[in-house]
Amino acid sequence: MVRFIIRRLLITIPTILVVITITWTLVRLAPGNFYSGEKKLPPAIEKNIREKYGLDKPWYQQYGRMMWAIIWHRDFGTSLKYEGQSVNQIILRSLPISATVGLMAYVLALVVGVIAGSFAALKQNSKWDHASMALAMLGISLPNFVLGPILVLVFSLSLYWLPPSRWGGFASKNLILPVLTLAAIYMAYIARLTRAGMLEVLRSDYIRTARAKGLTETQVIVRHALRGGLMPVISYTGPALAFLLTGTVVVEKIFALPGLGNYFIQASLNRDEPLIIGIVAFIAITLLLMNLLVDVAYAFLDPRVRY
């Protein structure tokens, strides 16, 4: 187990370097420059800008310097657009917002999804089953940038219950709509996964054994069935986090939250190279570590999995 974790961590490092290199190459291969706009700059000014940002050096020196700073100082440089702010500062400032929305959405999705999915499986082919699965399918099919504004229309602009947008602190009413919007699709996926997993487990021999030895139905379901039935849900956690990250990009745009995703979109539009690379690297690191965590959790829950 320890060896497995160490091996995986060792693979993580080159993977992240590859991601950074790919992103850097993409940004550099694209035509144009971050300073070139509609108007052409006078050559003297252009020369000064190129010198200031080290663009006059050969590409391998620029690449080497960037990599060196990232690897040895964990420093992604300063943003080109938000002058004077380092990429690290921007990430540290916006991360808590994205993380709060993302985590709350995930927990909500997990709780509602698992409960709805288990009930659907326990009462297979009942009205409840069909209704919750149809609702889940709707959740998967309704894009969140349609759902979000509709929720705003209903709860903010018609009923005046909740604020329509903006960040209002970590425990405010402002969080309710973004979290709901973001959670909808995961709730749906998790409900479907739980139902499928539970249906399979409920038919297995060890559940019959558990019932035969006289356990109550609650014990059978909570202690025995859920443990096996949730395995697909756990292996979905990895991809879910990837989706969650892209989902937050949209949700932050809809609700005007100053989170990581919003900065990323701005950086892409502004061609803010250090900020793009910093955020992409950060997201990649988070994803890889989460995937590792999921694999470890899997091994703990399923005794048959050995690394």
Place this chain on the structure above:
Amino acid sequence: MDLESEQREETEKHLNESRLTPVDPDMLHVSPEMAIAEADVALGPQSEFVRSTSLWQDAWRRLLKNKLAVFGLVVVILVTIFSVVGPPIIKRTLGFTPDYIPSNDVGLVKSFPPFTGPNGEFSWTHPMGTDNAGRDQLARVMQGGQISLFVGIIATLVSLLIGVTYGAIAGYAGGRVDDVMMRFVDVLYSLPYVIVVIVLLSMFRSQTARGQLVLLFISLGSVSWLTMARIVRGQVLSLKNQEFVLAARATGVSNAKIIFRHLVPNTLGPVIVYATLTIPQIMLTEAFLSYLGFGVQAPLASWGSLAADGVQNIAIFPWQLIFPGVTMALTLFSLNFLGDGLRDALDPQMRTV
């Protein structure tokens, strides 16, 4: 040398034919045991009374029993027909194209609610209302459907091409090659690919709408082949040690031919199922990218970009968001149900989500 290869081809042809002659051509895609079992039935004493059913006929029958899947199929076909023939019909009957902007004499507000004419009276001209510039929303949604469906289908084909080839080669090669190839897929799996696609699309933003569309196909297709590769690899792994592959190899069929002529056709069931489920996913990603402004560019429009335009006026003109959004959700809903139904029909063992 020439004679030898000719002979080989003869033998191969013969082998193929001998495998196929007793049953219909559909049998080509059935796993060998199945073919044998079916052949037995077909040649039995009752063969004149019991029509043999191929795997595909069987699957079709099972699909038709699934009400939700049939609903999905019907809606998908209807939406496709509407999107393709809708704009020309509107042009014929009402006389305007999706990008027709009426002249300026109707006042400041040009966005009318559904079924409303310029003076607030009931009218059939714009069943979905008009957008900010006064363009007919129905025609716009139909045209958007063309682009959305087109992106979904083409990008899925790109992902099919890459995924099936990659997976089949990895599975057939086996051993170290397989390890390295699938390890690479694992690494790609853990990458934030939508993020990379955003970087790609924003950096290489094309000057023309058409160029951006091509960029969209390539980038979406090239990031969504991973699951397909895994599925095909798994199928090929379980198929490659069966007798028909051995027979092909014994008669000297080349590796490439074994993979693409013998193995890949046998993986078709799961591949179709997964491709059906990939189309809505890609359409959703396309809409998401268009919403953020990286996807389809004006003058072309997709459901995603229409909804994105609508979001900005949600408080005053909600129909601008609701019609494209709901049309899109309905289509994705149907495609998902169809995919689910196809999976249950074609491959009852592959029930996950």
